[in-house]
Amino acid sequence: MDHDEARLDQAENAALARQIAQQLTRPIVLxxxxxxxxxxxxxxxxxALGLPFVDADDAIEEAAQMAIPEIFETYGEAYFRDGERRVIQRLMAEGAGGRPMVIATGGGAFVNPETRALILDKGIAVWLDSDVDTLVERVGRKDNRPLLRGGNPREIxxxxxxxxxxxYAQAPVHVMSGxxxxxxxxxxxxKGISQWL
Structure with missing residues:
Protein backbone atom coordinates (compact mmCIF):
# COMPACT_ATOMS: atom_id res chain seq x y z
CA MET A 1 0.00 0.00 0.00
CA ASP A 2 1.46 3.34 -0.97
CA HIS A 3 1.36 6.54 1.06
CA ASP A 4 -1.68 8.04 -0.75
CA GLU A 5 -3.73 4.84 -0.28
CA ALA A 6 -2.87 4.76 3.42
CA ARG A 7 -3.98 8.38 3.81
CA LEU A 8 -7.24 7.62 1.96
CA ASP A 9 -7.87 4.61 4.24
CA GLN A 10 -7.31 6.80 7.31
CA ALA A 11 -9.74 9.43 6.00
CA GLU A 12 -12.37 6.74 5.24
CA ASN A 13 -11.91 5.21 8.70
CA ALA A 14 -12.23 8.61 10.40
CA ALA A 15 -15.46 9.34 8.47
CA LEU A 16 -16.82 5.89 9.34
CA ALA A 17 -15.89 6.37 13.02
CA ARG A 18 -17.74 9.71 13.15
CA GLN A 19 -20.83 8.15 11.56
CA ILE A 20 -20.84 5.20 14.01
CA ALA A 21 -20.24 7.42 17.07
CA GLN A 22 -23.24 9.59 16.10
CA GLN A 23 -25.61 6.63 15.63
CA LEU A 24 -24.46 4.37 18.46
CA THR A 25 -26.87 3.86 21.38
CA ARG A 26 -25.61 0.55 22.79
CA PRO A 27 -22.30 -1.09 23.73
CA ILE A 28 -20.14 -2.83 21.13
CA VAL A 29 -19.11 -6.23 22.49
CA LEU A 30 -16.18 -8.13 20.98
CA ALA A 48 -11.35 5.67 17.01
CA LEU A 49 -14.92 6.14 18.27
CA GLY A 50 -14.02 8.25 21.33
CA LEU A 51 -15.68 5.73 23.67
CA PRO A 52 -14.59 4.12 26.94
CA PHE A 53 -13.00 0.66 26.65
CA VAL A 54 -13.47 -2.12 29.19
CA ASP A 55 -11.73 -5.47 29.15
CA ALA A 56 -14.18 -7.81 30.93
CA ASP A 57 -11.29 -9.97 32.18
CA ASP A 58 -9.72 -6.94 33.90
CA ALA A 59 -13.11 -6.05 35.43
CA ILE A 60 -13.48 -9.63 36.72
CA GLU A 61 -10.02 -9.56 38.30
CA GLU A 62 -10.82 -6.21 39.91
CA ALA A 63 -14.17 -7.46 41.28
CA ALA A 64 -12.65 -10.72 42.58
CA GLN A 65 -9.38 -9.13 43.76
CA MET A 66 -7.64 -12.14 42.15
CA ALA A 67 -5.98 -12.96 38.84
CA ILE A 68 -8.05 -15.16 36.50
CA PRO A 69 -5.62 -18.13 36.73
CA GLU A 70 -5.98 -17.92 40.54
CA ILE A 71 -9.79 -17.87 40.31
CA PHE A 72 -9.72 -20.99 38.10
CA GLU A 73 -7.25 -22.73 40.43
CA THR A 74 -9.04 -21.83 43.67
CA TYR A 75 -12.72 -22.01 42.71
CA GLY A 76 -12.93 -23.72 39.30
CA GLU A 77 -14.29 -22.74 35.90
CA ALA A 78 -18.01 -22.78 36.88
CA TYR A 79 -17.40 -20.17 39.61
CA PHE A 80 -15.38 -18.05 37.17
CA ARG A 81 -18.12 -18.22 34.49
CA ASP A 82 -20.75 -17.12 37.03
CA GLY A 83 -18.62 -14.12 38.05
CA GLU A 84 -17.93 -13.35 34.40
CA ARG A 85 -21.68 -13.38 33.64
CA ARG A 86 -22.40 -10.97 36.52
CA VAL A 87 -19.60 -8.56 35.52
CA ILE A 88 -20.74 -8.51 31.86
CA GLN A 89 -24.34 -7.98 33.02
CA ARG A 90 -23.20 -4.92 35.01
CA LEU A 91 -21.15 -3.57 32.06
CA MET A 92 -24.06 -4.08 29.65
CA ALA A 93 -26.40 -2.21 32.01
CA GLU A 94 -23.94 0.71 32.12
CA GLY A 95 -23.50 0.67 28.34
CA ALA A 96 -27.20 0.31 27.58
CA GLY A 97 -28.01 3.21 29.88
CA GLY A 98 -27.14 5.67 27.13
CA ARG A 99 -23.38 5.38 27.68
CA PRO A 100 -22.06 3.36 24.74
CA MET A 101 -18.68 1.70 25.25
CA VAL A 102 -16.50 -1.00 23.76
CA ILE A 103 -16.28 -4.23 25.76
CA ALA A 104 -13.81 -7.06 25.09
CA THR A 105 -15.04 -10.35 26.57
CA GLY A 106 -13.20 -13.52 27.51
CA GLY A 107 -13.26 -16.37 25.00
CA GLY A 108 -15.91 -18.38 26.84
CA ALA A 109 -18.26 -15.55 27.82
CA PHE A 110 -20.46 -15.61 24.69
CA VAL A 111 -20.84 -19.39 24.99
CA ASN A 112 -22.89 -18.93 28.19
CA PRO A 113 -26.53 -18.81 26.97
CA GLU A 114 -27.56 -16.12 29.52
CA THR A 115 -24.59 -13.90 28.73
CA ARG A 116 -25.05 -14.38 24.97
CA ALA A 117 -28.78 -13.50 25.15
CA LEU A 118 -27.98 -10.36 27.15
CA ILE A 119 -25.26 -9.23 24.70
CA LEU A 120 -27.46 -9.93 21.65
CA ASP A 121 -30.38 -8.05 23.24
CA LYS A 122 -28.55 -5.00 24.63
CA GLY A 123 -25.36 -4.69 22.57
CA ILE A 124 -23.80 -5.14 19.15
CA ALA A 125 -21.88 -8.43 19.18
CA VAL A 126 -18.82 -8.53 16.91
CA TRP A 127 -17.26 -11.97 16.40
CA LEU A 128 -13.52 -11.63 15.78
CA ASP A 129 -12.52 -14.90 14.14
CA SER A 130 -9.16 -16.39 13.22
CA ASP A 131 -7.62 -19.64 12.06
CA VAL A 132 -6.09 -22.01 14.64
CA ASP A 133 -2.49 -21.40 13.46
CA THR A 134 -2.80 -17.66 14.16
CA LEU A 135 -4.38 -18.34 17.56
CA VAL A 136 -1.61 -20.78 18.55
CA GLU A 137 1.05 -18.24 17.56
CA ARG A 138 -0.66 -15.44 19.51
CA VAL A 139 -1.50 -17.33 22.73
CA GLY A 140 2.06 -18.67 22.87
CA ARG A 141 3.22 -15.15 23.79
CA LYS A 142 1.65 -15.34 27.28
CA ASP A 143 1.41 -18.02 29.94
CA ASN A 144 -1.80 -16.83 31.61
CA ARG A 145 -4.41 -19.02 29.90
CA PRO A 146 -5.89 -21.49 32.42
CA LEU A 147 -7.68 -23.54 29.76
CA LEU A 148 -4.38 -24.23 27.94
CA ARG A 149 -2.49 -25.59 30.95
CA GLY A 150 -1.63 -29.27 30.94
CA GLY A 151 -2.26 -30.00 27.28
CA ASN A 152 -1.30 -29.38 23.68
CA PRO A 153 -2.35 -25.76 22.96
CA ARG A 154 -3.09 -26.49 19.27
CA GLU A 155 -5.39 -29.42 20.11
CA ILE A 156 -7.13 -27.51 22.90
CA TYR A 168 -20.03 -17.15 18.12
CA ALA A 169 -21.90 -17.48 14.80
CA GLN A 170 -24.95 -15.84 16.44
CA ALA A 171 -23.08 -12.51 16.55
CA PRO A 172 -24.50 -10.24 13.82
CA VAL A 173 -21.05 -8.90 12.80
CA HIS A 174 -18.33 -11.42 11.81
CA VAL A 175 -14.77 -10.28 11.01
CA MET A 176 -11.75 -12.46 10.18
CA SER A 177 -8.69 -11.31 12.13
CA GLY A 178 -5.80 -13.12 10.51
CA LYS A 191 -17.61 -1.43 8.28
CA GLY A 192 -19.51 -4.34 9.84
CA ILE A 193 -20.89 -2.17 12.65
CA SER A 194 -21.95 0.60 10.26
CA GLN A 195 -23.81 -1.98 8.12
CA TRP A 196 -25.54 -3.31 11.26
CA LEU A 197 -26.58 0.23 12.30
Missing part, protein backbone atom coordinates in the same frame (compact mmCIF):
# COMPACT_ATOMS: atom_id res chain seq x y z
CA UNK A 31 -16.48 -11.91 21.22
CA UNK A 32 -14.30 -14.76 19.96
CA UNK A 33 -11.48 -17.10 20.89
CA UNK A 34 -8.61 -16.27 23.22
CA UNK A 35 -5.75 -14.74 21.27
CA UNK A 36 -7.91 -13.40 18.45
CA UNK A 37 -7.16 -9.78 19.39
CA UNK A 38 -10.34 -8.64 21.17
CA UNK A 39 -8.48 -6.44 23.67
CA UNK A 40 -6.05 -4.85 21.21
CA UNK A 41 -8.72 -4.29 18.52
CA UNK A 42 -11.15 -3.13 21.23
CA UNK A 43 -8.72 -0.49 22.48
CA UNK A 44 -8.18 0.80 18.93
CA UNK A 45 -11.93 0.79 18.25
CA UNK A 46 -12.72 2.71 21.45
CA UNK A 47 -10.03 5.26 20.58
CA UNK A 157 -7.64 -24.40 20.74
CA UNK A 158 -8.94 -26.45 17.79
CA UNK A 159 -11.41 -28.28 20.07
CA UNK A 160 -12.58 -25.08 21.82
CA UNK A 161 -12.96 -23.28 18.47
CA UNK A 162 -15.11 -26.12 17.08
CA UNK A 163 -17.24 -26.26 20.25
CA UNK A 164 -17.74 -22.49 20.47
CA UNK A 165 -18.31 -21.56 16.83
CA UNK A 166 -22.10 -22.25 16.88
CA UNK A 167 -22.41 -19.69 19.71
CA UNK A 179 -2.15 -12.20 10.19
CA UNK A 180 -2.82 -8.62 9.17
CA UNK A 181 -2.26 -5.29 10.89
CA UNK A 182 -4.84 -4.49 13.60
CA UNK A 183 -5.63 -1.31 11.64
CA UNK A 184 -7.05 -3.42 8.80
CA UNK A 185 -9.08 -5.52 11.26
CA UNK A 186 -10.33 -2.30 12.86
CA UNK A 187 -11.51 -0.98 9.48
CA UNK A 188 -13.38 -4.25 8.82
CA UNK A 189 -15.00 -4.11 12.27
CA UNK A 190 -16.17 -0.53 11.70
Missing amino acids: VGMMGVGKSSVGRRLSH LARLKAEREPA NQPHGRTLAMVM
